[in-house]
Amino acid sequence: MTEKTAEDLSEKIGANLPYLRRYARALTGSQERGDQYAMATLEAVLSDRGVFDESISPKLALFKVFQPIWATSGAVFSDDDTGLQAKAQAHLSKLTTNTREALLLHTIEEFSFSEVGVIMDMSEEEARSLVEIAYEEMSSVLSGRVMIIEDEAIIAMDLEGIVGDMGHRITGIARTETDALKLFKEETPSLILSDIQLADGSSGIDAVNRIMENAPDIPVIFITAFPERLLTGEGPEPAFLIPKPYQSDQVRSAVSQAMFFSSTETLKA
Numbered sequence: 001m002t003e004k005t006a007e008d009l010s011e012k013i014g015a016n017l018p019y020l021r022r023y024a025r026a027l028t029g030s031q032e033r034g035d036q037y038a039m040a041t042l043e044a045v046l047s048d049r050g051v052f053d054e055s056i057s058p059k060l061a062l063f064k065v066f067q068p069i070w071a072t073s074g075a076v077f078s079d080d081d082t083g084l085q086a087k088a089q090a091h092l093s094k095l096t097t098n099t100r101e102a103l104l105l106h107t108i109e110e111f112s113f114s115e116v117g118v119i120m121d122m123s124e125e126e127a128r129s130l131v132e133i134a135y136e137e138m139s140s141v142l143s144g145r146v147m148i149i150e151d152e153a154i155i156a157m158d159l160e161g162i163v164g165d166m167g168h169r170i171t172g173i174a175r176t177e178t179d180a181l182k183l184f185k186e187e188t189p190s191l192i193l194s195d196i197q198l199a200d201g202s203s204g205i206d207a208v209n210r211i212m213e214n215a216p217d218i219p220v221i222f223i224t225a226f227p228e229r230l231l232t233g234e235g236p237e238p239a240f241l242i243p244k245p246y247q248s249d250q251v252r253s254a255v256s257q258a259m260f261f262s263s264t265e266t267l268k269a
Helices: 003-028 031-047 058-074 083-092 099-107 113-120 124-141 153-165 177-186 204-214 248-258
Strands: 145-149 169-174 191-195 220-224 240-243
Touching: 003 031, 003 058, 003 099, 003 240, 003 248, 031 058, 058 099, 058 113, 099 113, 099 124, 099 248, 113 124, 124 248, 145 153, 145 177, 145 204, 153 169, 153 191, 153 248, 169 177, 177 204, 191 204, 191 248, 204 220, 220 248, 240 248
Parallel strands: 145 169, 145 191, 191 220, 220 240
Antiparallel strands: none
């Protein structure tokens, strides 16, 4: 491989690495564990560049390398898990194999059913079926209390409707960091859905960090127009991210995934 070819490959991988991190973190419910699988994928490409299929799009090729690594290790449940992680694994073990992966690939990463099939080495019809099963299984397993931190009224109402239709109860909607802290004190949520930039110039990340000081096990989903900025792997970052503007399926998928996990790292602004 020439130096120019190596540089081109590095650029292709680098441009899509944030999205692989997002996918891996959502699968594991953890920034640290998700990034470990993303790094394992990079190591696999570096050790054998032939595994990176340049006949397809770079993002598709990168996820295709990741999938067998995850399937042989990450998707296997461990008997050593304890506490909150054990509870999450207990819920996950009840789901049909490969359904979460197919759902995340299709909704959050926006791969077509055909592309999901390429990544997971199955037909387009099988991929479509797995996503349908995922919606049915995940919507019926867990329900809880959801707190929304969002300063735009229309978006807040839309999120409230989506989450409410899933069977979850909304504890309230906060427009600022101060409102969020007050709302949290009134009722502890099972899940927080938060924008990054709030009405008075305050930060959703700051609000969540302060909440996490008292309740570190609440899963958090961040909504942002620039998800790649929070997917560098250089410091504490969210495990669950959806893009803005979002699709309702992306919200439903992220909420379902996050409800299976009960830990979120403290984030940096």
